Amino acid sequence: MNNMKQLHKQSNANQRRDEEMPTSQTPPYSPKSLKHPSSTHRYLPRSINYIIKEQRLLFTLIGILIGSAFVILKPSFTTISIADTGRGYQIPSMPRSTGISNQDTVSHYYRPVNKGVGRVPVAIGQKRRRVVVTGGSGFVGSHLVDKLIARGDDVIVIDNFFTGRKENVAHHFGNPRFELIRHDVVEPILLEVDQIYHLACPASPVHYKYNPVKTIKTNVMGTLNMLGLAKRIGARFLLTSTSEVYGDPLEHPQKETYWGHVNPIGVRSCYDEGKRTAETLTMDYHRGDDVEAIRKQPMTVYGDGKQTRSFQYVSDLVDGLMALMEGEHIGPFNLGNPGEFTMLELAQVVKETIDPSATIEFKENTADDPQKRKPDISKAKNFLNWEPKITLREGLPRMAADFRNRILNEDEGKGVK
Numbered sequence: 001m002n003n004m005k006q007l008h009k010q011s012n013a014n015q016r017r018d019e020e021m022p023t024s025q026t027p028p029y030s031p032k033s034l035k036h037p038s039s040t041h042r043y044l045p046r047s048i049n050y051i052i053k054e055q056r057l058l059f060t061l062i063g064i065l066i067g068s069a070f071v072i073l074k075p076s077f078t079t080i081s082i083a084d085t086g087r088g089y090q091i092p093s094m095p096r097s098t099g100i101s102n103q104d105t106v107s108h109y110y111r112p113v114n115k116g117v118g119r120v121p122v123a124i125g126q127k128r129r130r131v132v133v134t135g136g137s138g139f140v141g142s143h144l145v146d147k148l149i150a151r152g153d154d155v156i157v158i159d160n161f162f163t164g165r166k167e168n169v170a171h172h173f174g175n176p177r178f179e180l181i182r183h184d185v186v187e188p189i190l191l192e193v194d195q196i197y198h199l200a201c202p203a204s205p206v207h208y209k210y211n212p213v214k215t216i217k218t219n220v221m222g223t224l225n226m227l228g229l230a231k232r233i234g235a236r237f238l239l240t241s242t243s244e245v246y247g248d249p250l251e252h253p254q255k256e257t258y259w260g261h262v263n264p265i266g267v268r269s270c271y272d273e274g275k276r277t278a279e280t281l282t283m284d285y286h287r288g289d290d291v292e293a294i295r296k297q298p299m300t301v302y303g304d305g306k307q308t309r310s311f312q313y314v315s316d317l318v319d320g321l322m323a324l325m326e327g328e329h330i331g332p333f334n335l336g337n338p339g340e341f342t343m344l345e346l347a348q349v350v351k352e353t354i355d356p357s358a359t360i361e362f363k364e365n366t367a368d369d370p371q372k373r374k375p376d377i378s379k380a381k382n383f384l385n386w387e388p389k390i391t392l393r394e395g396l397p398r399m400a401a402d403f404r405n406r407i408l409n410e411d412e413g414k415g416v417k
């Protein structure tokens, strides 16, 4: 599959992933990694199949993502966030020719700056943020990158392409404000930026339950590295967590104050506990260094059709993430759509809005699958003046269009090979 070919073409970080994936495991299905028939209507069943095979929040990978929580970290000496002050710093000799660079190139450019030389203000007064998005070639990350670029930010994506793909951000190649770095966040990296969105993580049971050590390592070491970077350069930091931190909840709906009900030694624990540890680390950095903290919690769904989940369209999530990054609030925030559906109800909506002929394949459930999930978003409403706008029925057709466009772009040779 192209997916695997892609991995072989990648750096050592990706080879490491190959090593950790059991050889018996079938590479996870990706709608973006297959050759596609040219007939548009055939894309829709495949995207639905993709969702089912991924065994995750149906809409996370198709255009809708469930609740979120995140952490923002900011050193105490910056009483106003850098982004808000609009200080227009830029690093001299920033690579800009192709919009793509490898890790060595970037380290070369950035390391001296981080040895205390300091950032050079080249456009004081100009509101131009430099933003890092780890996991920026993934589903949520790539939509976030689109929005950041659209508002004029300089965006650096850090991704090891564990599950993400270059095609998701290929339309920014050649834009001098965009840069893609192939890098595994478990290794340190030195950059000079104003904001860090830390999204990099294996995010589906299909990936993380076969790569549990890699998953928890990414959550722990990756988050440590990015927190260390944020502390060093005084950047505002945002962690995307997951509703999985609530486990199989005894409280419904779930508020940010709920501590969760999680199996610490199950097959999902690498993800659940990994994200919980990532939140712990972020709050510890916040307390230890007197920095600000917020968290983000997407909700993940596995089920046999009876479990309830809530689904959020990705643009609502991106709006919420950016509102949180740009605000002054700290602590966890649920960013999700409180609309609650059983998986069977969801399947019905998929049939009605996308493809009446779609069939659902039921698979054995993952251990510890939560029975119900619904975010309480009153905190986000009150403090961020944010709430989701797009319903499940509205979002599903948009999701289908999004997939169709991505696939057509690839078929027309617009993707990166």
Ligand SMILES: O=C(O)[C@H]1O[C@H](OP(=O)(O)OP(=O)(O)OC[C@H]2O[C@@H](n3ccc(=O)[nH]c3=O)[C@H](O)[C@@H]2O)[C@H](O)[C@@H](O)[C@@H]1O
Residues within 6 Å of the ligand: 060, 061, 134, 135, 136, 137, 138, 139, 140, 141, 158, 159, 160, 161, 162, 163, 164, 165, 183, 184, 185, 198, 199, 200, 201, 202, 203, 204, 218, 240, 241, 242, 243, 297, 298, 299, 300
């Ligand atoms: O709550 C959720 O469900 C998840 O939502 C998003 O994940 P999503 O966009 O749905 O998943 P992907 O499309 O797989 O994106 C993850 C990205 O992280 C990257 N990644 C993964 C693993 C790793 O070690 N390093 C790394 O850069 C992947 O290549 C990919 O680009 C967030 O990125 C996750 O942090 C969050 O856990």
